[in-house]
Amino acid sequence: MDLHAEVQGSGRPVILIHGPGTDLREWVFIIPYLLKTCQVIAYDVRGSGKSPSPVEPMNFVDDLRMLMDGLHIEKATLVGHSRGGQVAADFALTDPSRIEKLILISPSLTGYEYSQEYNFWLHKINSAPRDINGIAELVMNGPHHSIIKASEHFALFGEMMRTYVRKALTEWKNYEIIWPEPPAIQRLKEMQAATLFIQGTKEFEDMYQIREHYDKIPSIEFVIIPRADHMSTLTHPEEIAENILEFIKEEAKH
Secondary structure, X not given: OOOOEEEEOOOEEEEEEOOOOOOHHHHOOOHHHHOOOXXXXXXXXXXXXXXXXXXXXXXXXXXXHHHHHHOOOOOEEEEEEOHHHHHHHHHHHHOHHHEEEEEEEOOOOOOOOOOXXXXXXXXXXXXXXXXXXXXXXXXXXXXXXXXXXXXXXXXXXXXXXXXXXXXXXXXXXXXXXXXXXXXHHHOHHHXXXXXXXXXXXXXXXXXXXXXXXXXXXXXXXXXXXXXXXXXXXXXXXXXXXXXXXXXHHHHHHO
């Protein structure tokens, strides 16, 4: 296994999958709560943090499987944020027998077609001059980052974002991502895992459209966090951790 991972604690394994622009430090304020009852595995996805940069098309689902196999984890609860939630959902649909619980925090969704507004914002980033600080600022100034900008943890967010952009601009050899087929948006009714969906109230409109699609999952619960944006993992860690632990505990009762 070539991915960088940190394993702490004992108990039921919980794997944390961060979103783009961050690394495993995204979970730094949530992990202490989870360690009370769980074994926690946080890792840097390929191209982020201390994990290697891609030299060929990335397959995040295969990477997660490789991580679990390398750590001899047969079954785990997956907690994914943003694109990490997309990875978790795709993995749960691909390998349902290896999922204990599925927890999605402001996830993206394979197969979803984003709005003109969202694509325009993304185009501004992708067409910007290849300047690390400039691109990082464009991302962090997105409308879905209004709460984190006023947070005491904005400096950490900025540090992770600049590290990610620097790595992408100077080390990545390939930017293509391979996702399972058919796309998850067509298969959500097949989801076997009990699912918790957590989302803030200050997001791109697309994120709320995506939530409507996830409502097709047969066993799903929704938690809305007021005054939270896309980076609720940094601004509302205690609230998120409490919801995660309660959801895991409910599963144990069945």
